[in-house]
Amino acid sequence: MNSPRTPGLAASRLDTTTLVDNFSDLHAPLDPHEAAVAADRCYFCHDAPCVTACPTDIDIPLFIRQISTGQPEASARTILEQNILGGMCARVCPTETLCEEACVRMTAEHKPVEIGRLQRYATDAVMRANSHPFTRAAETGKTVAVVGAGPAGLACAHRLAMHGHTVSLFDAKPKPGGLNEYGIAAYKSTEDFAAREVDWLMQIGGITLHTGRKLGEDFTLNELQTDFDAVFLGIGLGAVNALTCDGNDKGGVADAVSFIEDLRQAADLSKLTIGRDVVVIGGGMTAVDAAVQAKLLGAENVTISYRRTQAEMPASRYEQDLATAKGVRILSETMPKAIHGNGTATEIELEYTTSENGKLKGTGETLRLRADQVFRAIGQTFAAFDGPDLDHGKIAVTGAGRTSAKGVWAGGDCTKGEDLTVVAVADGRDAAEDIHATLMGTAQ
Amino acid sequence: MADLTTDFIGIKSPNPFWLASAPPTDKEYNVRRAFEAGWGGVVWKTLGAEGPPVVNVNGPRYGAIYGADRRLMGLNNIELITDRPLETNLEEMARVKADYPDRALIASIMVPCDEASWKAILPRVMETGADGIELNFGCPHGMAERGMGSAVGQVPEYIEMVTRWCKQYYDRPVIVKLTPNITDIRGPAQAAKNGGADAVSLINTINSITSVDLDLFAPEPTIDGKGTHGGYCGPAVKPIALNMVAEIARDPNTHGLPISGIGGVTTWRDAAEFMVMGAGNVQVCTAAMTYGFKIVEEMKRGLSQWMDEKGYTSTSEFIGKGVPNVTDWQYLNLNYVTKARISQDDCIKCGRCFAACEDTSHQAIWMHEDRTFEVNDAECVACNLCVDVCPVENCITMEELAPGVVDPRTGREVSAEPGNWTQHPNNPSAQAAE
Numbered sequence: 001m002n003s004p005r006t007p008g009l010a011a012s013r014l015d016t017t018t019l020v021d022n023f024s025d026l027h028a029p030l031d032p033h034e035a036a037v038a039a040d041r042c043y044f045c046h047d048a049p050c051v052t053a054c055p056t057d058i059d060i061p062l063f064i065r066q067i068s069t070g071q072p073e074a075s076a077r078t079i080l081e082q083n084i085l086g087g088m089c090a091r092v093c094p095t096e097t098l099c100e101e102a103c104v105r106m107t108a109e110h111k112p113v114e115i116g117r118l119q120r121y122a123t124d125a126v127m128r129a130n131s132h133p134f135t136r137a138a139e140t141g142k143t144v145a146v147v148g149a150g151p152a153g154l155a156c157a158h159r160l161a162m163h164g165h166t167v168s169l170f171d172a173k174p175k176p177g178g179l180n181e182y183g184i185a186a187y188k189s190t191e192d193f194a195a196r197e198v199d200w201l202m203q204i205g206g207i208t209l210h211t212g213r214k215l216g217e218d219f220t221l222n223e224l225q226t227d228f229d230a231v232f233l234g235i236g237l238g239a240v241n242a243l244t245c246d247g248n249d250k251g252g253v254a255d256a257v258s259f260i261e262d263l264r265q266a267a268d269l270s271k272l273t274i275g276r277d278v279v280v281i282g283g284g285m286t287a288v289d290a291a292v293q294a295k296l297l298g299a300e301n302v303t304i305s306y307r308r309t310q311a312e313m314p315a316s317r318y319e320q321d322l323a324t325a326k327g328v329r330i331l332s333e334t335m336p337k338a339i340h341g342n343g344t345a346t347e348i349e350l351e352y353t354t355s356e357n358g359k360l361k362g363t364g365e366t367l368r369l370r371a372d373q374v375f376r377a378i379g380q381t382f383a384a385f386d387g388p389d390l391d392h393g394k395i396a397v398t399g400a401g402r403t404s405a406k407g408v409w410a411g412g413d414c415t416k417g418e419d420l421t422v423v424a425v426a427d428g429r430d431a432a433e434d435i436h437a438t439l440m441g442t443a444q
Numbered sequence: 445m446a447d448l449t450t451d452f453i454g455i456k457s458p459n460p461f462w463l464a465s466a467p468p469t470d471k472e473y474n475v476r477r478a479f480e481a482g483w484g485g486v487v488w489k490t491l492g493a494e495g496p497p498v499v500n501v502n503g504p505r506y507g508a509i510y511g512a513d514r515r516l517m518g519l520n521n522i523e524l525i526t527d528r529p530l531e532t533n534l535e536e537m538a539r540v541k542a543d544y545p546d547r548a549l550i551a552s553i554m555v556p557c558d559e560a561s562w563k564a565i566l567p568r569v570m571e572t573g574a575d576g577i578e579l580n581f582g583c584p585h586g587m588a589e590r591g592m593g594s595a596v597g598q599v600p601e602y603i604e605m606v607t608r609w610c611k612q613y614y615d616r617p618v619i620v621k622l623t624p625n626i627t628d629i630r631g632p633a634q635a636a637k638n639g640g641a642d643a644v645s646l647i648n649t650i651n652s653i654t655s656v657d658l659d660l661f662a663p664e665p666t667i668d669g670k671g672t673h674g675g676y677c678g679p680a681v682k683p684i685a686l687n688m689v690a691e692i693a694r695d696p697n698t699h700g701l702p703i704s705g706i707g708g709v710t711t712w713r714d715a716a717e718f719m720v721m722g723a724g725n726v727q728v729c730t731a732a733m734t735y736g737f738k739i740v741e742e743m744k745r746g747l748s749q750w751m752d753e754k755g756y757t758s759t760s761e762f763i764g765k766g767v768p769n770v771t772d773w774q775y776l777n778l779n780y781v782t783k784a785r786i787s788q789d790d791c792i793k794c795g796r797c798f799a800a801c802e803d804t805s806h807q808a809i810w811m812h813e814d815r816t817f818e819v820n821d822a823e824c825v826a827c828n829l830c831v832d833v834c835p836v837e838n839c840i841t842m843e844e845l846a847p848g849v850v851d852p853r854t855g856r857e858v859s860a861e862p863g864n865w866t867q868h869p870n871n872p873s874a875q876a877a878e
């Protein structure tokens with residue numbers, strides 16, 4: 001067996017038990033008594049600020065009260081009515097910047113009601129029972145193509161199916177789920193939750209899933225516009241920002257999202273190779289996830305290099321603390337200058353930065369870190385294609401996701417707004433309501 | 445440390461905390477451990493007449509009401525009096541009293557409502573050296589069906605009659621324990637006094653069904669598919685008990701009749717409140733059953749600390765001190781005007797005051813655009829509901845309007861002179877103030 005100190009890229013740096021433990025639930029599920037105590041802390045606020053803070057407007061005080069009164073399944077229904085991926089959101093939402101940040105208990109005592117964990121408690125009850133609380137309305141005879149089976153597409157497809165429309169759901173990948181399946185950190189979506197949630201969601205009926213079918217290659221938008229009554233695009237961000245520094249093409253340099261995707265799809269984590277010295281370039285959630293998971297796989301030294309100050313990192317303070325607690329070093333105000341090594345990376349050269357009138361520039365001072373693996377996590381971008389008009393590089397939308405193309409809606413990461421699972425769900429749901437109203441002739 | 449020694453109707457105990465007649469005082473083993481833990485006295489689990497003892501159910505005998513985190517707020521029981529032979533209890537009582545002469549040991553008794561039964565048991569109790577007796581006229585279940593317990597306590601004539609027998613055949617103090625399952629507690633208290641009782645103790649438990657099993661469609665505790673009403677006790681009953689104690693203490697006919705306060709006493713504060721309302725000491729059951737004998741330590745230390753802070757050196761200095769302040773509604777000062785004040789610094793913006801006032805009170809709280817909350821004095825009737833629902837202590841307070849200030853709600857100046865309903869112009873039978 002290898003160890004964290006084995007040089008270069010190596011698999012099995014940690015024993016299987018440690019690996020399994022490292023990638024188990026970040027937050028253990030609440031047991032019924034813990035849930036009752038946690039739920040009791042909710043004040044049942046008037047016009048609750050947490051609801052306003054939730055992009056899907058879940059009636060949080062109500063679902064928590066339903067937990068208090070001993071009905072987690074009824075509570076889950078309250079959640080799922082607004083957010084059909086309430087189970088995943090309970091696991092991945094940065095609640096510290098959403099509902100829990102708005103909780104009045106933050107003002108009172110800096111300890112919010114544990115809304116995320118309570119949401120998981122409720123939705124787990126439904127998942128465990130494998131009961132689907134919604135039924136499909138009578139068929140309308142209308143057909144809708146939904147492209148992209150990520151959170152946006154899934155939420156849209158479910159809501160459309162519920163209203164009785166017939167949905168064809170296309171995705172380029174072999175599995176549905178989008179980043180829930182391929183991107184979210186492994187310790188947030190354990191026990192194949194993403195796949196189980198999709199299976200559960202499909203119980204509504206009326207949705208036919210077509211995987212391995214890519215818009216632009218296997219079919220065109222025009223064909224969809226002709227063959228279906230409406231089209232929804234939830235195709236996420238297909239491209240990553242390029243890193244422009246010397247040695248960027250050396251072995252051991254990769255996109256963080258690919259690393260995470262490999263990790264998420266690995267049947268056996270002990271077969272996955274990881275460097276001894278890993279450097280992640282970036283400062284967002286992806287950078288943190290890549291760094292933390294590299295550490296959990298057994299890398300000896302993991303460093304996040306971020307070009308601005310730590311306070312400016314897009315990753316929340318909570319995520320930053322998670323990273324440092326797991327032993328990741330955050331090196332702010334540094335940017336990559338060159339990656340050295342004979343064919344494969346052995347070192348990274350970073351330059352310190354400073355900001356002048358908001359403009360970032362190098363100070364000339366550099367430092368070198370050992371690096372046998374470098375992950376780029378400097379942002380994803382929309383992979384433009386011949387389709388509707390764009391705005392700031394993403395699909396331009398007005399209202400509930402209406403694009404410039406006739407009968408085409410869009411939502412999620414491929415449109416403006418925060419790139420979060422919960423935002424994608426809200427977009428998909430709202431577009432579905434607008435599509436429904438349009439198809440049934442009730443739209444304003 | 446203040447001295448907690450208490451003299452209750454001539455019975456001395458090192459502190460005013462007695463264990464009430466109940467499972468904690470059911471036998472020698474318990475009582476010895478209670479005394480070791482520091483309890484000032486015990487009222488032994490109620491004795492029955494000579495002969496085969498009563499039997500208890502063999503299924504569950506308690507029902508419970510919980511607060512957050514399963515805090516026990518109320519307990520209900522269907523237990524009967526002692527199910528051990530009279531002889532055994534008497535022997536144990538004698539042994540314990542001999543070993544703990546400084547502690548109070550009271551025998552609780554419940555025998556059929558005839559003179560012979562009482563005449564038979566009293567000399568036996570006398571022999572144990574117990575400091576006094578307590579007549580159980582309170583159990584609301586089981587024994588009441590057999591014409592004892594609350595069946596006696598609900599008929600003032602029986603109370604008086606039995607008390608008289610006891611005073612006749614027993615020459616130590618007699619305490620009459622009252623049932624709250626009546627319409628006016630003053631009647632039974634008066635009857636006890638008429639019968640010559642040295643004191644009353646109250647309350648016994650309240651008739652209740654704590655909950656219903658929604659699968660069995662039966663009350664809990666459920667015995668083979670059926671349940672019966674039980675006696676309610678614990679923190680939830682304290683307000684009811686406090687009022688009954690105060691009623692007896694302030695009624696001119698019973699004023700001065702010593703009272704042993706019982707019902708929901710859980711902390712030193714509860715005890716102090718009962719004593720301020722006129723109780724000479726307190727008895728505790730549910731709190732001990734919930735937390736064990738050790739809680740008496742908190743009660744003793746707490747009461748002593750409070751007495752030190754107030755400068756009291758003896759419990760007699762504050763017993764009954766609040767009784768003159770308990771009055772009838774009609775004598776409350778209607779010219780005392782307050783308004784709710786919300787501290788913006790302390791407010792956490794939960795909006796509960798708004799929901800409460802807007803939906804269920806007087807629409808006197810504004811919720812502003814920026815989610816700040818403010819009281820509209822022109823509508824505030826000073827009901828205090830916002831204070832009660834606010835989760836932050838002292839965030840909302842009631843501010844007194846000074847005499848001369850105009851109350852924007854009524855448009856009238858606040859009067860410096862008190863004025864109550866008996867003098868109010870809206871009262872058809874008002875007498876003009878002299």
Ligand SMILES: Cc1cc2nc3c(=O)[nH]c(=O)nc-3n(C[C@H](O)[C@H](O)[C@H](O)COP(=O)(O)OP(=O)(O)OC[C@H]3O[C@@H](n4cnc5c(N)ncnc54)[C@H](O)[C@@H]3O)c2cc1C
Pocket residue numbers: 092093094147148149150151152153170171172173176177178179180183184185188213214215216234235236237238257260285286289411412413414418419420421422424
């Ligand atoms: C590493 C990482 C970690 C993240 N962690 C979090 C987190 O913890 N919490 C959080 O809230 N958010 C997180 N996010 C963001 C979140 O995953 C996204 O905001 C969310 O998945 C967006 O959903 P979507 O449906 O718009 O897009 P996606 O999830 O990207 O789904 C798009 C789908 O469309 C398919 N597709 C793309 N192009 C085509 C095409 N041409 N034809 C057919 N199908 C196509 C893709 O295969 C994919 O299945 C993370 C993102 C990354 C990259």
Ligand SMILES: Cc1cc2nc3c(=O)[nH]c(=O)nc-3n(C[C@H](O)[C@H](O)[C@H](O)COP(=O)(O)O)c2cc1C
Pocket residue numbers: none
């Ligand atoms: C402030 C207040 C005022 C009440 N006034 C009346 C009343 O005027 N008439 C009445 O029949 N009950 C009155 N009640 C009793 C309630 O109707 C109800 O019976 C009681 O509160 C018990 O129910 P609850 O505890 O479930 O709310 C009042 C209760 C409250 C709290």
Ligand code: SF4
Pocket residue numbers: 783784800801805806807808809819820823824825826827828829830831
């Ligand atoms: S005291 Fe009563 S009336 Fe006044 S603001 Fe508070 S809830 Fe409203």
